[in-house]
Amino acid sequence: MLVSPPDVLAVEAEHFDDLGGWTLDTGFVESMGSPYLMAHGLGTPVADAITTLTLPGPGAWRVWVRTFDWVARWNASGGLGTTGRPGSPGRFQVLINGEPLGVVFGTEGTDWHWQDGGVIQTGKPDIRVALHDLTGFNGRCDAICFSRDCASTHPPDLDRWRVEKAREAGERASVRYDLVVAGGGYAGMCAAVAATRLGLSVALVQNRPVLGGNGSSEIRVPLRGLVPDETPYPLLGRTLKSLEYDAQPNAGRASDTDDAAIERILRSEPNLTLLLNHYVASVEMEGNRIRAVNAVCTRRPASVRLEAHCFADCTGHGTLGALAGAEYAIAPRDLMGMTNIWSWETTPEPQDFPDTPWALDLKPGDFPVPPEGKSNGTWCWESGFNLDPIRDLEAIRDWNLRAVFGAWSALKHGEEAEKHRNARLTFVSALGGVRESRRLIGDFVLSSDDMLRQVKFEDGFVPVTWFLDRHIPDPKYSGTYRDNPFIATGIQEPGTDREARPRHGKPWWGIPYRCLYSRNISNLFMAGRNISTTYWALGAVRVMRTCGLMGEVVGTAAAVCARRDCLPREVYKTYLEELKRLLSAPTGEAT
Secondary structure, eight states: OBOOSTTEEEEEGGGOSBOTTOEEEOTTHHHHSSOEEEEEOTTSOOOOEEEEEEOSSSEEEEEEEEEOOTTGGGTOSSSBOTTSOBSOSOOEEEEETTEEOSOOBSSSOSSOEEEEEEEEEESSSEEEEEEEESSSEEEEEOEEEEESOOSOSSOOSOHHHHHHHHHHSSEEEEEEEEEEEEOOSHHHHHHHHHHHTTTOOEEEEOSSSSSOGGGSTTTOOOOOSOOOSSOSSTTTTHHHHHHOOOOOOTTOSOOHHHHHHHHHHHHTOTTEEEETTEEEEEEEEETTEEEEEEEEESSSSEEEEEEEEEEEEOSSSOHHHHHHTOOEEOOSSSOOOEEOOEEEEEOSSOOOOOOOTTSOOOOGGGSOOOOTTOOEEOTTBEEOTTSOTTTTHHHHHHHHHHHHHHHHHHHHHSTTTTTTTTEEEEEEOSSOEEOOSOEEOBSSOBOHHHHHTTOOOTTEEEEEOSOSEEEEEOGGGOSTTTTSOOBEEEEEOTTOOGGGSOBTTBOEEEEEGGGGBBSSSTTEEEOSTTSSBOTTTHHHHOSHHHHHHHHHHHHHHHHHHHHHTOOHHHHHHHOHHHHHHHTTSOTTTOO
């Protein structure tokens, strides 16, 4: 619950006592200001999210709900489906003490706004509030506001206020660490574990309830890249190997047990503080140095101030770096996009699926139909090539959902309906796997030419074992929606010899350490797809095993910083040999 202006009470949906079947979506805080709840039921309404709260008093209250019609930006919700259902897919109700308000939400607006829910009368200040999903098709609620001003047709001026208050409200602690890592994918996990095993106190901030990033059960991108057997730094990769699990096929079955096993490993480290369900909301600076970050909890009104000697941005988006004013590059167009992996299964009984008039209007020839026995929508279900990967990210994810649900509807209701009569949709990732956004600029910017020429850098620690490839719209499937295609194919850099490229079995050593720290924020490391590379070089370094190895180097370099009371650049200039020894000797032996 937020501390509200007089005669106003607001509650964040993500702070509800019981989320029911609603999914906590934290992927778009930069663009829309907050985590929110989403009813991702694959066409089956999800269980209610429920909370109790105490109004300032009984009587009349006008209710406002922050939501929107998520397909209205494409004018896709104006008509009626063949069953007479309204075209807005994300419809839901708000129940007060079990009674629905007289408004169905998620039916208006092309962007987040406060939708008027009408006036309620309460005899007691204590009320029970529920979000009641009507469709299972991604209705979303960010917050609910109760106002004493029942006559106003305009909501209280809450948008700016609520974001600031959410970051300040509730419990607040301040703790100091040697290293704070933002981002709990493979880069962040490896950085945190490598550092803590070298004796550092580390805080790892992860905005999801699970670790693993794109490799988690929530997104299900398989691990790619290699840890070469023959290496000049034989201990590099040991941390990564202790954390990875057998790579699932794209859209394989949920690996909740793998998520739990990884979490147990990190929680077993005595010097590591794991902050799941937290995101970095703001930073405190001292000149060109980060003094502290403010990590906000997504499940309750609480935050923690984290001071550290060094920080590591392993967010993928370069979020921490951007907040701190780090220099970065971002391609204006022709980016690699976001993928929402999906899967289905054949069951003994016929399976129904609702009509989806708001989804993309597709037929089997418009998309790659998985062959018999391959019930997966894999990495190639990708869009957002010419959209802003930060500002437009929610729209990119939602377009992917329209594509997936449109394809599934085509299989269930189109010319192949009989063939898929017993098919059931089992998984669609609610959180997209993103490939490209900000690239933070370091003292060195790695280029594809460096890889092709096999340049040997004195600080080249991380092997590159993936192709120099990028993704573009697949021309075979770009006809129907050529302005916003949703199927990708891979290409290599024009003019390069495929056999000369880094790849499995022929690694290149390697990514310079100078790509792993910021050139203008003196105590900021980075690891993952947001490191210092050119447009084409990103294609080879972005895969998760390579990102994990970057994290190990960063965590080890942070240990040098702590031991020598220095900053990342000084490790390269003065203590590079010490870093090499730490990457070559058993943990704790090199001094």
